[in-house]
Amino acid sequence: MSLDTLGAFISAIEHAGELRRITQPVAARLELCEIADRVMKQPAGGAALLFENVTLDNGSRSPYPVAINLFGSDRRMSLALGVASLDDHAARITELLSTQVPPGIIAKLGLLPRLLEVAKFPPRSVGSPAPSQAIVCRGDEIDLGKLPIITCWPEDGGPYITLPMVISRDPVRGIRNVGMYRVQVLGPRTVAMHWQRHKVGAAHWRIMAERGETMPVCIAIGADPASIYSASAPLPPTVDEFLFAGFLRKAPVKLAKAVTCDLDVPAEAEFVIEGYIDPREPLVTEGPFGDHTGFYSEADLYPAVHVTAVTMRTSPIYATTIVGRPPMEDYYLGHATERIFLPLLKLTIPEIVDYHMPAEGIFHNLVFVSIDKQYPGQAYKVMNALWGAGLMSLAKMIVVVDKDVDVRDPRNAWWIALNNIDPERDARFSMGPIDVLDHSSRAFTYGSKIGFDATRKWPEEGYTRHWPAVIEMDSTTKARVDALWPALGL
Numbered sequence: 140m141s142l143d144t145l146g147a148f149i150s151a152i153e154h155a156g157e158l159r160r161i162t163q164p165v166a167a168r169l170e171l172c173e174i175a176d177r178v179m180k181q182p183a184g185g186a187a188l189l190f191e192n193v194t195l196d197n198g199s200r201s202p203y204p205v206a207i208n209l210f211g212s213d214r215r216m217s218l219a220l221g222v223a224s225l226d227d228h229a230a231r232i233t234e235l236l237s238t239q240v241p242p243g244i245i246a247k248l249g250l251l252p253r254l255l256e257v258a259k260f261p262p263r264s265v266g267s268p269a270p271s272q273a274i275v276c277r278g279d280e281i282d283l284g285k286l287p288i289i290t291c292w293p294e295d296g297g298p299y300i301t302l303p304m305v306i307s308r309d310p311v312r313g314i315r316n317v318g319m320y321r322v323q324v325l326g327p328r329t330v331a332m333h334w335q336r337h338k339v340g341a342a343h344w345r346i347m348a349e350r351g352e353t354m355p356v357c358i359a360i361g362a363d364p365a366s367i368y369s370a371s372a373p374l375p376p377t378v379d380e381f382l383f384a385g386f387l388r389k390a391p392v393k394l395a396k397a398v399t400c401d402l403d404v405p406a407e408a409e410f411v412i413e414g415y416i417d418p419r420e421p422l423v424t425e426g427p428f429g430d431h432t433g434f435y436s437e438a439d440l441y442p443a444v445h446v447t448a449v450t451m452r453t454s455p456i457y458a459t460t461i462v463g464r465p466p467m468e469d470y471y472l473g474h475a476t477e478r479i480f481l482p483l484l485k486l487t488i489p490e491i492v493d494y495h496m497p498a499e500g501i502f503h504n505l506v507f508v509s510i511d512k513q514y515p516g517q518a519y520k521v522m523n524a525l526w527g528a529g530l531m532s533l534a535k536m537i538v539v540v541d542k543d544v545d546v547r548d549p550r551n552a553w554w555i556a557l558n559n560i561d562p563e564r565d566a567r568f569s570m571g572p573i574d575v576l577d578h579s580s581r582a583f584t585y586g587s588k589i590g591f592d593a594t595r596k597w598p599e600e601g602y603t604r605h606w607p608a609v610i611e612m613d614s615t616t617k618a619r620v621d622a623l624w625p626a627l628g629l
């Protein structure tokens with residue numbers, strides 16, 4: 140059964156025993172974040188939380204409850220995407236690829252749009268007003284201060300919408316993009332749009348700004364969980380995230396015409412903020428913001444969005460998240476991407492067996508990759524290919540190990556890698572784009588990367604000594620101790 144609304148997702152979480160309702164008054168400013176942070180640090184990601192009595196910045200009680208940490212465990216992430224395990228979607232993609240890809244195709248990643256079409260769940264338009272447009276505020280009726288938009292950390296520049304689906308359209312190709320970019324509230328009808336320069340929404344904006352065209356933007360909050368997740372997925376610019384969400388849900392995403400601009404929005408969203416960016420206006424200061432690096436990211440200049448309408452369901456729930464020192468809820472969203480995208484990475488880099496981005500590495504700082512090594516130098520081939528693949532280009536450190544290493548267990552992967560490397564021989568620096576949030580690079584978004592070849596070394600790679608075996612107990616002794624074990628009382 141596909142979950143069509145945020146409410147249905149929350150009910151399913153409650154049914155699974157993973158929701159805690161909080162009835163005590165909790166301030167949208169800082170307090171909600173502090174509670175959520177403590178819960179997210181609990182083993183396996185803690186429970187999902189529904190705050191039913193949130194105090195707004197003006198001291199009044201929010202008419203809307205606030206949901207947080209809905210995606211913050213492997214179990215809830217699987218529930219969101221309608222599978223028992225996230226690897227199930229990877230298996231569906233692998234199957235599609237093996238049945239649909241004609242032999243000899245080169246632009247394999249470009250096949251993704253076609254593959255998703257094959258899946259036959261394109262978004263479907265519904266008539267207006269959609270459920271997400273049951274209540275419509277325009278002009279002076281709009282006041283974002285009435286929404287329980289949280290201020291996360293003490294030095295944040297203001298309240299932030301942290302779990303949005305930001306909808307824009309490619310002005311050249313007409314393809315829709317949905318991205319999860321934080322949105323800072325600057326006033327009752329103005330927000331700042333933090334799409335980083337490597338992201339698709341920012342590319343749409345650059346083209347429109349150059350042409351001097353006013354850009355329509357919609358910010359949807361809360362919808363079917365597959366759509367919310369898809370906004371965070373690093374899909375190629377040619378893929379509409381709502382098409383991808385339909386593939387994940389095995390049911391189309393329903394869309395409706397926005398009431399004040401020429402974009403389609405999720406018909407089942409909880410809230411939709413409609414607006415536009417004026418290319419003639421100067422950029423505005425966005426930030427600082429306590430970021431998913433665990434550090435504050437500095438204030439910078441981003442476009443302002445002028446809000447032309449806020450629409451909502453009759454009893455909407457406000458969905459949000461927080462980022463900060465890992466692990467946080469976003470680890471589980473990123474982990475879903477890691478699992479689902481493995482078959483697509485394997486298309487262009489077939490020797491990849493598995494990969495993993497541990498929480499401490501906040502995705503782009505550390506990538507472990509295991510490969511089926513067949514020739515000398517292959518670890519370098521793999522790291523160079525990864526640095527050329529979409530947002531993987533931002534990876535700061537890549538550690539390549541052999542296929543028998545379980546990279547999903549970072550302690551195990553480090554143990555092997557640290558044993559296997561001769562630093563001077565096995566490390567290589569490269570240069571490239573760096574994540575906007577990285578504070579260490581020599582220049583903003585530009586700097587160095589390092590790759591470690593932690594595979595077993597071959598004679599052709601200059602290794603002429605004997606490579607030792609990993610210690611394992613023999614099976615006879617293991618069996619004897621297995622039989623003895625219960626009596627030992629250990």
Ligand SMILES: Cc1cc2nc3c(=O)[nH]c(=O)nc-3n(C[C@H](O)[C@H](O)[C@H](O)COP(=O)(O)O)c2cc1C
Nearest residue numbers: 318319320321333334335338339340371372373469
């Ligand atoms: C909770 C959360 C917050 C995020 N905030 C931002 C952000 O403020 N700006 C940004 O560019 N990317 C942000 N991201 C990452 C993007 O959502 C991600 O790179 C996504 O692939 C972007 O979509 P796009 O490929 O369509 O541009 C965030 C991700 C998550 C999970």
